[in-house]
Amino acid sequence: MAAPRVVVQDKTLRTLVSDIFVAAGTNREHADTVADVLVWANLRGVDSHGVSRVPRYLELFEKGEANPRPAIAVDELRSAVAVVDADAAPGPVALALAMDQAVSMARSAGVAWVSVRGTVHTGAIGYYTECAARYGMAGLGIVAGVPNMAYPGGTGAGVATSPLSVAIPAGRHPTVLLDMATAVIALGRIAQHKAAGMPLPEGAALTKDGRPTTDPAQAVIPLPVGGAKGAGMSLVFEMLASGLTANPIVSAFHGGTPQGRRHRQNAVVLAVDVAAFLPVEQFRGIVDATVDAVKALPADDPDRELLVPGERGARTYAERLTNGVPLPKPLVAKLVAHAAALGAPIPEGL
Amino acid sequence: MAAPRVVVQDKTLRTLVSDIFVAAGTNREHADTVADVLVWANLRGVDSHGVSRVPRYLELFEKGEANPRPAIAVDELRSAVAVVDADAAPGPVALALAMDQAVSMARSAGVAWVSVRGTVHTGAIGYYTECAARYGMAGLGIVAGVPNMAYPGGTGAGVATSPLSVAIPAGRHPTVLLDMATAVIALGRIAQHKAAGMPLPEGAALTKDGRPTTDPAQAVIPLPVGGAKGAGMSLVFEMLASGLTANPIVSAFHGGTPQGRRHRQNAVVLAVDVAAFLPVEQFRGIVDATVDAVKALPADDPDRELLVPGERGARTYAERLTNGVPLPKPLVAKLVAHAAALGAPIPEGL
Numbered sequence: 001m002a003a004p005r006v007v008v009q010d011k012t013l014r015t016l017v018s019d020i021f022v023a024a025g026t027n028r029e030h031a032d033t034v035a036d037v038l039v040w041a042n043l044r045g046v047d048s049h050g051v052s053r054v055p056r057y058l059e060l061f062e063k064g065e066a067n068p069r070p071a072i073a074v075d076e077l078r079s080a081v082a083v084v085d086a087d088a089a090p091g092p093v094a095l096a097l098a099m100d101q102a103v104s105m106a107r108s109a110g111v112a113w114v115s116v117r118g119t120v121h122t123g124a125i126g127y128y129t130e131c132a133a134r135y136g137m138a139g140l141g142i143v144a145g146v147p148n149m150a151y152p153g154g155t156g157a158g159v160a161t162s163p164l165s166v167a168i169p170a171g172r173h174p175t176v177l178l179d180m181a182t183a184v185i186a187l188g189r190i191a192q193h194k195a196a197g198m199p200l201p202e203g204a205a206l207t208k209d210g211r212p213t214t215d216p217a218q219a220v221i222p223l224p225v226g227g228a229k230g231a232g233m234s235l236v237f238e239m240l241a242s243g244l245t246a247n248p249i250v251s252a253f254h255g256g257t258p259q260g261r262r263h264r265q266n267a268v269v270l271a272v273d274v275a276a277f278l279p280v281e282q283f284r285g286i287v288d289a290t291v292d293a294v295k296a297l298p299a300d301d302p303d304r305e306l307l308v309p310g311e312r313g314a315r316t317y318a319e320r321l322t323n324g325v326p327l328p329k330p331l332v333a334k335l336v337a338h339a340a341a342l343g344a345p346i347p348e349g350l
Numbered sequence: 351m352a353a354p355r356v357v358v359q360d361k362t363l364r365t366l367v368s369d370i371f372v373a374a375g376t377n378r379e380h381a382d383t384v385a386d387v388l389v390w391a392n393l394r395g396v397d398s399h400g401v402s403r404v405p406r407y408l409e410l411f412e413k414g415e416a417n418p419r420p421a422i423a424v425d426e427l428r429s430a431v432a433v434v435d436a437d438a439a440p441g442p443v444a445l446a447l448a449m450d451q452a453v454s455m456a457r458s459a460g461v462a463w464v465s466v467r468g469t470v471h472t473g474a475i476g477y478y479t480e481c482a483a484r485y486g487m488a489g490l491g492i493v494a495g496v497p498n499m500a501y502p503g504g505t506g507a508g509v510a511t512s513p514l515s516v517a518i519p520a521g522r523h524p525t526v527l528l529d530m531a532t533a534v535i536a537l538g539r540i541a542q543h544k545a546a547g548m549p550l551p552e553g554a555a556l557t558k559d560g561r562p563t564t565d566p567a568q569a570v571i572p573l574p575v576g577g578a579k580g581a582g583m584s585l586v587f588e589m590l591a592s593g594l595t596a597n598p599i600v601s602a603f604h605g606g607t608p609q610g611r612r613h614r615q616n617a618v619v620l621a622v623d624v625a626a627f628l629p630v631e632q633f634r635g636i637v638d639a640t641v642d643a644v645k646a647l648p649a650d651d652p653d654r655e656l657l658v659p660g661e662r663g664a665r666t667y668a669e670r671l672t673n674g675v676p677l678p679k680p681l682v683a684k685l686v687a688h689a690a691a692l693g694a695p696i697p698e699g700l
Contacts, residue, residue: 077626080430081460110431111463113622138590153656154647166586168593176589178582210650226575232528232659235644236516239526240488243518243636244627251636254643272463276427277594286593286601293604294585297504300560306503309582 048188398538
């Protein structure tokens with residue numbers, strides 16, 4: 001049985017989260033960025049990456065693994081590449097800044113690659129790639145993190161469920177927004193199956209001993225999508241994101257030291273300025289025509305609509321912007337309790 | 351039953367292929383490039399993308415879909431982006447040139463994105479990304495082509511089996527080389543199963559009517575890896591590769607005109623200059639340590655070695671460089687017949 005739900009307006013949620021972060025020690029600008037990224041995920045229907053993550057950030061602050069007052073350094077290495085040294089800033093703060101930097105550099109260079117060194121929990125990375133699309137650019141993003149996914153032939157967690165996101169600006173259609181883990185199933189989805197008492201699909205996850213399971217209570221290690229393909233993508237994302245920032249995660253994790261096992265992430269964001277190639281309106285027209293062609297494909301079930309990446313999320317966004325975000329009651333109660341404990345104001349009606 | 355095999359040295363194979371291409375009208379430089387790319391695939395064990403493709407190139411020349419004497423134009427749009435207008439050059443010619451261009455621009459800008467407009471059959475794209483790695487750079491490549499893969503919910507070919515390749519320079523280890531289609535199984539692999547009379551795995555392909563099948567004789571439409579994930583990657587690759595070059599393939603194909611259905615491909619290659627970020631030797635050390643960590647993971651079968659992307663290919667390459675490339679006898683006979691028909695010299699011993 002799923003918990004009873006309560007509907008909260010996005011603005012209320014953003015205010016609550018921002019106030020919690022300020023009370024936890026961040027400045028208002030950073031708090032607003034974190035709140036915007038988390039509530040965006042809820043609006044898009046990606047509740048596993050939404051405000052339910054707030055307690056985890058607070059825990060990371062308490063343990064000293066995340067830094068509420070980071071001294072973030074941006075180093076423009078060459079005309080089209082930069083590094084953001086995040087000083088353990090929350091992922092939303094580091095990645096939003098990195099994508100701003102990429103968009104700005106891509107305006108002159110045509111493309112820009114910005115690496116992020118040493119952040120924590122980047123959230124739904126579609127947020128950052130969609131930012132690039134708002135400027136008429138294509139946005140790409142990858143993240144590397146602590147191993148939590150199986151590697152083909154191995155029994156335990158070998159590599160991370162490192163996501164890839166690509167955002168493409170469209171015209172009539174919403175931004176085409178791919179945002180996928182390299183795992184068959186995200187850890188958050190396993191938790192949702194467990195809460196709902198629903199078995200997992202075959203081939204999605206392993207037990208802690210490395211045995212295949214469909215029992216969400218036993219499943220702790222998601223399998224890579226396509227076996228060697230998903231695992232290979234995750235591994236090269238680690239090499240690109242962590243290698244170029246000289247901050248390896250996978251090798252340090254398997255080294256087994258407590259330092260090597262602490263939570264941290266590296267990332268890369270890339271902006272490609274469409275206007276360097278062709279008029280943006282012409283590009284949007286091509287993207288629209290491509291979306292139209294895919295949606296008009298003969299369907300195997302005439303009652304089922306063919307969807308393009310991000311389409312469902314865009315609809316959920318529009319719907320929840322109007323009707324509010326449905327959240328489990330215990331989650332809202334937990335957030336309110338955190339706010340109270342930190343002395344943060346609690347929005348009316350919560 | 352597989353056909354009987356004959357072993358040919360890579361040099362002999364390269365000479366044969368290059369002479370065939372010169373006889374078919376290309377200049378020697380282009381012929382050598384095509385031969386090098388195809389024979390590289392055979393050396394790596396990717397026989398589906400090797401010299402077996404020569405007859406297809408000759409057919410494309412005859413139909414006027416590929417151009418043996420292309421007027422290729424390179425347009426440096428900004429400091430980090432360029433377009434190679436391929437004028438229907440064979441893919442190896444266009445993509446090798448594009449990666450050279452990307453490496454050269456990345457030396458100063460740090461990263462470079464080079465789009466390729468209107469080429470044909472790009473071969474095994476790991477060849478081009480590995481070129482970047484030889485210069486101490488990370489190489490990335492994607493290709494867009496004519497729809498030949500299922501789209502979730504659709505019955506026919508919706509999008510292409512568009513590949514992704516990432517090459518990462520290592521130190522002690524071979525270059526880490528991911529080169530994957532966005533399909534569960536490549537069309538060439540289906541043909542190999544058919545030739546060997548072996549059933550396909552479940553969930554790999556559909557019949558021409560869109561029904562799931564494990565019969566390689568009935569299988570014509572591969573399924574995307576991970577369903578919406580592979581299909582989504584393919585779709586955004588189309589938008590990036592074809593959209594930015596104003597040369598849409600997917601929408602034109604589904605428009606149903608003969609022009610829209612003709613074979614052609616677009617691509618993107620990306621080079622990232624490691625030296626812009628950290629000393630290349632330090633990076634190679636991080637990559638080596640990461641490879642070591644993955645290979646040392648506890649294995650579920652103690653007799654089975656854990657492999658990283660490109661490792662098996664690098665071993666096959668070393669082995670075949672010494673012992674020669676085993677090829678089906680009928681294929682060698684076919685290549686010799688093509689050479690004879692075109693008046694090209696036939697290397698001794700074939």
